[in-house]
Amino acid sequence: MDAVDQAILRRLQRDGRQTNRELAEAVGVAPSTALERTRALRARGVITGFHAAVDPEALGRGVQALISIRIRPQSREAIESTRDTMAALPETLGVFVVTGNEDILVHVAVPSTQYLRDFVLDRLARRKEFVDVRTTVVFDYVQPVEQTELPVAEPRGRRTPYA
Numbered sequence: 001m002d003a004v005d006q007a008i009l010r011r012l013q014r015d016g017r018q019t020n021r022e023l024a025e026a027v028g029v030a031p032s033t034a035l036e037r038t039r040a041l042r043a044r045g046v047i048t049g050f051h052a053a054v055d056p057e058a059l060g061r062g063v064q065a066l067i068s069i070r071i072r073p074q075s076r077e078a079i080e081s082t083r084d085t086m087a088a089l090p091e092t093l094g095v096f097v098v099t100g101n102e103d104i105l106v107h108v109a110v111p112s113t114q115y116l117r118d119f120v121l122d123r124l125a126r127r128k129e130f131v132d133v134r135t136t137v138v139f140d141y142v143q144p145v146e147q148t149e150l151p152v153a154e155p156r157g158r159r160t161p162y163a
Contacts, residue, residue, distance in 0.1 A: 001046070004029060006148055008037050013146045017034065036050035036149040056093070056109035064093070064109045064141055065116055067124065068102035078129055079103055091119060102132070113137070 010019065022035035025083040041047045056064065071078050080095060086106045087095045094107040110116045116135065124133050
């Protein structure tokens with residue numbers, strides 16, 4: 001990705017509804033160039049889609065939590081089934097298959113702590129394949145607006161450790 005691609009990507013992440021003409025003007029290229037570059041970013045899989053960002057609190061889901069789940073027996077089928085089941089729940093914002101003590105991390109948004117308690121106890125903790133379910137309430141959640149390529153790291157070697 002060159003500087004033009006990165007500028008297009010930044011602008012579209014901030015506002016995916018802007019017109020191609022507005023996008024082209026903002027990044028300083030011709031509208032045909034902006035359109036061609038945007039199509040290329042989609043074709044390469046850099047841009048995977050456009051969607052409306054929703055505030056869970058505005059939908060009455062002001063309590064967010066991270067729920068870590070340990071599964072037994074630990075198998076690909078069990079983990080993938082749990083991942084897909086959790087992703088289909090209306091409370092779920094995201095599901096992560098992770099390493100470490102837990103197998104799955106589920107990000108949820110619910111109306112209240114009582115709802116969260118009932119959700120965990122009645123719908124998760126009772127499942128036989130879940131040997132451990134831990135809940136962490138989220139105080140603040142900030143999702144970065146922009147994602148871009150990371151800078152190329154300097155090779156390790158002759159640098160001093162704290163330079």
